[in-house]
Amino acid sequence: MGEMQELSTFWFVTIGAVKVVAVFTVVMGVVAYMTLAERRVSAFIQDRLGPNRVGPFGLLQPIADGIKNIIKEETMPGTAAKFYFVLGPALAIMPAVVTIAVIPFAAPLPTPVGTVDMVVADVPIGILYILALSSLAVYGIVLSGWASNNKYAFLGGLRASAQMISYEVALGLSVIAVLLLVGNVTLTETVWKQQQLGMWFVFPLSLAFIFFLISALAETNRLPFDMPEAESELITGYHTEYSAMKFSMFFIAEYAHVVTASALLATLFFGGWDIPFWTGDDMFRHESGWIRGFDEAGAPIPATPNVLITLLTLGAFCAKTGFFLLLYIWIRWTLPRFRYDQVMHLGWKVLLPGALGYIMLVAGTMLVLDQLEVPFGMLYGGVLTVVSGITTLAFLFFVDRDRVISGAHRKRNLARARARTAPKAGGPAATS
Amino acid sequence: MAISVKVMRRPEAGRTSYMRATLKGMSLTFRHMVRPTKVTLEYPEEQPDLHPRWRGTHRMEVHADGRPKCVACGLCPTVCPANCIRLVGGEDDQGNRYPIVYEIDEFRCIFCGMCQEVCPVEAIHVGRHFENAEYTRDRFVYDLDRLMEQDHPTTLLWDPSDPRSE
Numbered sequence: 001m002g003e004m005q006e007l008s009t010f011w012f013v014t015i016g017a018v019k020v021v022a023v024f025t026v027v028m029g030v031v032a033y034m035t036l037a038e039r040r041v042s043a044f045i046q047d048r049l050g051p052n053r054v055g056p057f058g059l060l061q062p063i064a065d066g067i068k069n070i071i072k073e074e075t076m077p078g079t080a081a082k083f084y085f086v087l088g089p090a091l092a093i094m095p096a097v098v099t100i101a102v103i104p105f106a107a108p109l110p111t112p113v114g115t116v117d118m119v120v121a122d123v124p125i126g127i128l129y130i131l132a133l134s135s136l137a138v139y140g141i142v143l144s145g146w147a148s149n150n151k152y153a154f155l156g157g158l159r160a161s162a163q164m165i166s167y168e169v170a171l172g173l174s175v176i177a178v179l180l181l182v183g184n185v186t187l188t189e190t191v192w193k194q195q196q197l198g199m200w201f202v203f204p205l206s207l208a209f210i211f212f213l214i215s216a217l218a219e220t221n222r223l224p225f226d227m228p229e230a231e232s233e234l235i236t237g238y239h240t241e242y243s244a245m246k247f248s249m250f251f252i253a254e255y256a257h258v259v260t261a262s263a264l265l266a267t268l269f270f271g272g273w274d275i276p277f278w279t280g281d282d283m284f285r286h287e288s289g290w291i292r293g294f295d296e297a298g299a300p301i302p303a304t305p306n307v308l309i310t311l312l313t314l315g316a317f318c319a320k321t322g323f324f325l326l327l328y329i330w331i332r333w334t335l336p337r338f339r340y341d342q343v344m345h346l347g348w349k350v351l352l353p354g355a356l357g358y359i360m361l362v363a364g365t366m367l368v369l370d371q372l373e374v375p376f377g378m379l380y381g382g383v384l385t386v387v388s389g390i391t392t393l394a395f396l397f398f399v400d401r402d403r404v405i406s407g408a409h410r411k412r413n414l415a416r417a418r419a420r421t422a423p424k425a426g427g428p429a430a431t432s
Numbered sequence: 433m434a435i436s437v438k439v440m441r442r443p444e445a446g447r448t449s450y451m452r453a454t455l456k457g458m459s460l461t462f463r464h465m466v467r468p469t470k471v472t473l474e475y476p477e478e479q480p481d482l483h484p485r486w487r488g489t490h491r492m493e494v495h496a497d498g499r500p501k502c503v504a505c506g507l508c509p510t511v512c513p514a515n516c517i518r519l520v521g522g523e524d525d526q527g528n529r530y531p532i533v534y535e536i537d538e539f540r541c542i543f544c545g546m547c548q549e550v551c552p553v554e555a556i557h558v559g560r561h562f563e564n565a566e567y568t569r570d571r572f573v574y575d576l577d578r579l580m581e582q583d584h585p586t587t588l589l590w591d592p593s594d595p596r597s598e
Binding site: 043044048331333334 | 447448449450451452454457458460461462464465466468469470471472474
């Protein structure tokens with residue numbers, strides 16, 4: 001009861017390898033089927049049918065696509081820098097598939113040889129590992145854009161790097177609010193703190209969630225932020241010159257990023273594998289055993305890992321991640337692409353100061369709450385929810401109706417108004 | 433006619449809510465996502481509903497004893513604007529004229545239906561049928577036997593007294 005049975009080194013390595021293979025396989029499967037889901041959902045949104053010929057409901061379409069992409073001829077532009085041209089897709093895909101490793105996807109699983117953490121690698125740097133590796137993907141994009149020796153590809157690569165840098169800042173700063181509340185950077189502890197708080201972080205940190213969602217869209221180069229591959233402007237940006245499996249690798253990388261970002265959104269703001277309104281699944285490694293929480297006196301309440309709970313929490317995690325995957329697709333087929341200057345404006349002039357101010361606000365509120373010795377629980381979260389809610393509404397108010405960002409027509413109208421009211425040179429003010 | 437340009441009035445700055453527009457757009461796409469309006473005809477499984485005056489593949493009407501109704505009068509090759517009908521007429525012992533050769537090149541045919549309109553004995557018809565793909569080009573020249581084998585419904589002729597076939 002609650003006693004932790006440590007895995008022996010042999011089992012740790014074996015189970016670790018199994019987890020790596022399993023998670024990699026599942027992520028690749030999800031990526032494959034997300035391409036199908038994207039095409040089907042976009043088709044439904046546009047009153048079409050989408051691919052439905054290969055297998056029932058088109059379910060074998062990803063396999064057909066894979067075979068097609070492997071047996072297609074690969075073209076190599078004559079003027080491309082060959083080594084980097086080949087290196088680009090590899091560099092793009094690698095960070096995309098390794099970032100998922102630190103995301104916990106279920107409650108610990110009891111096995112005869114010990115309790116297994118349902119996370120590939122619960123590294124102590126957690127979220128920092130994700131931030132570090134996910135931004136590495138831009139090297140692959142920039143390198144392939146440059147190596148293609150094509151002006152559109154190069155522009156796409158440049159845009160990707162500019163956008164990545166701009167939104168990496170906002171992404172990191174919006175995560176800081178979460179880190180403040182968690183007090184740690186591991187994602188397992190993020191889940192645990194949300195269970196302890198009694199509410200998901202999306203409520204007490206609603207503005208951070210909005211910032212993170214926007215930045216994650218930009219980071220994964222998804223519409224409305226797909227400037228690097230804007231078809232109407234840059235053909236397809238950095239993958240203009242790529243064909244067959246090399247193109248496919250960029251595609252897989254993009255979708256793997258989307259899967260990671262969705263899982264991260266679910267973990268940071270929607271409780272990870274936590275099942276809402278039920279404390280029975282709360283579980284965390286504390287000193288020498290698994291605990292469910294602390295009683296009044298501060299003594300740990302032991303928890304027993306259970307296969308059923310593991311499966312249920314896995315289902316909860318998949319449901320949350322699936323929701324965000326759908327949200328990604330849904331947003332993509334609804335919103336039009338931003339203009340490039342609007343992207344930069346939003347990133348640097350809205351999200352960056354907004355996130356900085358929000359960190360101050362959250363830190364200040366937490367300082368006051370800690371000084372008042374409010375326990376980490378419902379009341380603590382409730383106060384933060386109210387403060388964040390007001391801030392979020394204020395943010396939405398100021399962003400809306402051309403108050404902070406605006407379209408081109410606003411500038412044009414302003415210029416006209418200025419021209420109308422400005423006094424003519426050498427004469428009195430125009431009366432027309 | 434002069435080309436007219438419709439000027440779309442942009443709302444004044446500060447008057448439009450991007451949030452509301454975004455949410456409206458999201459809800460619109462969501463409605464379509466959960467309940468798409470069915471527009472597509474899933475063709476091989478679902479057949480299109482051909483109009484009664486649809487003019488497609490030809491067919492030759494036959495008498496009860498299996499002879500073609502054609503009397504080789506030569507009107508259809510004469511009227512054919514695409515010149516796709518080849519007709520060689522003959523005469524049997526009783527003096528009845530019949531086609532020795534009657535070929536229609538479905539590739540050259542423009543499916544105007546004038547052969548059907550002009551036929552005095554209602555022998556040649558265009559039909560409500562369009563699935564006549566073949567593997568070789570020469571298969572598209574339909575000879576008399578093949579025209580007689582066709583069994584799809586024939587096209588309803590345009591009736592001047594009922595121009596909308598009501």
